[in-house]
Amino acid sequence: MRRQIPDVVVSRLPMYLRVLALLKAEGIDFISSRGLGSRLKMTPAQIRKDLCYFGKFGRQGRGYNVGRLFSELKQILGLDKQWSMALVGVGRLGRAIMDYKGFIPEGFKLVAAFEKDRNLIGKKIGGVVIEDFAVLGKSVKEKNVDIAIVAVPSSEAQNVIDMLAQSGIKAILNYAPICARVPRGVRLQGIDPVVALQSMTFYLTRV
Amino acid sequence: MRRQIPDVVVSRLPMYLRVLALLKAEGIDFISSRGLGSRLKMTPAQIRKDLCYFGKFGRQGRGYNVGRLFSELKQILGLDKQWSMALVGVGRLGRAIMDYKGFIPEGFKLVAAFEKDRNLIGKKIGGVVIEDFAVLGKSVKEKNVDIAIVAVPSSEAQNVIDMLAQSGIKAILNYAPICARVPRGVRLQGIDPVVALQSMTFYLTRV
Incomplete structure (x- = not known):
């Protein structure tokens, strides 16, 4: 069962997606919550809190898998269809x-x-x-x-x-x-x- | 001296302003962080955290003074000029x-x-x-x-x-x-x- 996701978190997901698309284009495979935070002008803690609504993406010490996070957020947002x-x-x-x-x-x-x-x-x-x-x-x-x-x-x-x-x-x-x-x-x-x-x-x- | 205000907080202020303008128009003089939160689809804790960057607006038990908060946020956002x-x-x-x-x-x-x-x-x-x-x-x-x-x-x-x-x-x-x-x-x-x-x-x- 999914937890109820606050609207304010949902409203930030498109921005995550945008930054992840850029990272992918730059050939970056992994990014820390600090790295994401710096690009999104958000604290690493807020990033971790936002993303934990959607399951375990990150790995201690290695950060988030850019490609996987991108695909999953796309699916979560319903952007895998037209x-x-x-x-x-x-x-x-x-x-x-x-x-x-x-x-x-x-x-x-x-x-x-x-x-x-x-x-x-x-x-x-x-x-x-x-x-x-x-x-x-x-x-x-x-x-x-x-x-x-x-x-x-x-x-x-x-x-x-x-x-x-x-x-x-x-x-x-x-x-x-x-x-x-x-x-x-x-x-x-x-x-x-x-x-x-x-x-x-x-x-x-x-x- | 002002504290550094996170961009994400600044980006929310226009929405606060909008809701406060509506409250003013409805003749509501005071509103709790819960009331503001319900209109902004945010938690009362987040509201309090956002607004505490700008000084003491609220009063225990009575909530925020709508007119004062509106004017102050307007000034903070630089919207008191053309x-x-x-x-x-x-x-x-x-x-x-x-x-x-x-x-x-x-x-x-x-x-x-x-x-x-x-x-x-x-x-x-x-x-x-x-x-x-x-x-x-x-x-x-x-x-x-x-x-x-x-x-x-x-x-x-x-x-x-x-x-x-x-x-x-x-x-x-x-x-x-x-x-x-x-x-x-x-x-x-x-x-x-x-x-x-x-x-x-x-x-x-x-x-």
């Missing part, structure tokens, strides 16, 4: 998201896009035909969409998120700068540049 | 960033934008005139830019980041899906939707 995504809102931001080259190599594939604007419906971008927002519920089910990306104006975002949740979508990535609500059992992540800016200003005030 | 930002790259993503309504209310103001595309140089969007990328170094100094946002294609991003660092910019928000490097003393934050997706798939595999 995930299907739907985009809602094909304005400037939506188009930029459709152009984004970072999804496919990581196993995320855009399979559907929805828009209200009649001039865009039916157009094909990067292999995806833009569909009428009105068919969203039916289409995400037919296409077995796992994750939805919301790129509509703030004023419409909560409505869209409600519709996605009603359509059975369990994970939503929200680009609108609102504090959105989701029903129990639905995961919501916001892409918020302000949060990223706010932790840099801390250091700017100390230069 | 920050000037420059955008590099005015393609689809760059235009979406220029349209983004979330910056101004949080004290971040776009004061400059740079592009290589001759068709865009000289155009005015939301009060900002797009400048030739060639004058970047000179212009960011004249305009006292604090933070740069990089929204150029991946292939150009590292070059642009190098130029920004050479121009004296100390904080860079990077939208390109690359693992960029910066010289010592320069802060870099990536906006990476994949990281946000990767922590949701953890939960999707457990539905």
Whole structure:
């Protein structure tokens, strides 16, 4: 039986994965919790505490096996399969998201896009035909969409998120700068540049 | 004298701020570390540990003073002033960033934008005139830019980041899906939707 893993630990795992991918690329086979900590700007104790949720990876004196830890964390995060995504809102931001080259190599594939604007419906971008927002519920089910990306104006975002949740979508990535609500059992992540800016200003005030 | 504050603690402060703003809006004056923890999905012990870096906020039995904690964290993060930002790259993503309504209310103001595309140089969007990328170094100094946002294609991003660092910019928000490097003393934050997706798939595999 798995222990309950705190959200804050889960939220750090993608960063672990990123550092491990770099280590692999550098040909490093083993790394200590100190070495990982220095790359992740975390204490070795925190690293050990985080990773102990997932079983015994490290070996006294030798450190973590980079390749094995990478594969196991990938599996734990569910990244050993491909995930299907739907985009809602094909304005400037939506188009930029459709152009984004970072999804496919990581196993995320855009399979559907929805828009209200009649001039865009039916157009094909990067292999995806833009569909009428009105068919969203039916289409995400037919296409077995796992994750939805919301790129509509703030004023419409909560409505869209409600519709996605009603359509059975369990994970939503929200680009609108609102504090959105989701029903129990639905995961919501916001892409918020302000949060990223706010932790840099801390250091700017100390230069 | 301030204690050295771990980066991971700093990176959590904007989330504290967000929750405190909500509490203020709800008219809640005091909150326990348990209450904060439940909203932030963190343990009360972690909350207390994080906040103790910044002095005594809590009071035994009564909890944290929401308004005071909010103001102090805002000041600690350097958010009691306005920050000037420059955008590099005015393609689809760059235009979406220029349209983004979330910056101004949080004290971040776009004061400059740079592009290589001759068709865009000289155009005015939301009060900002797009400048030739060639004058970047000179212009960011004249305009006292604090933070740069990089929204150029991946292939150009590292070059642009190098130029920004050479121009004296100390904080860079990077939208390109690359693992960029910066010289010592320069802060870099990536906006990476994949990281946000990767922590949701953890939960999707457990539905």
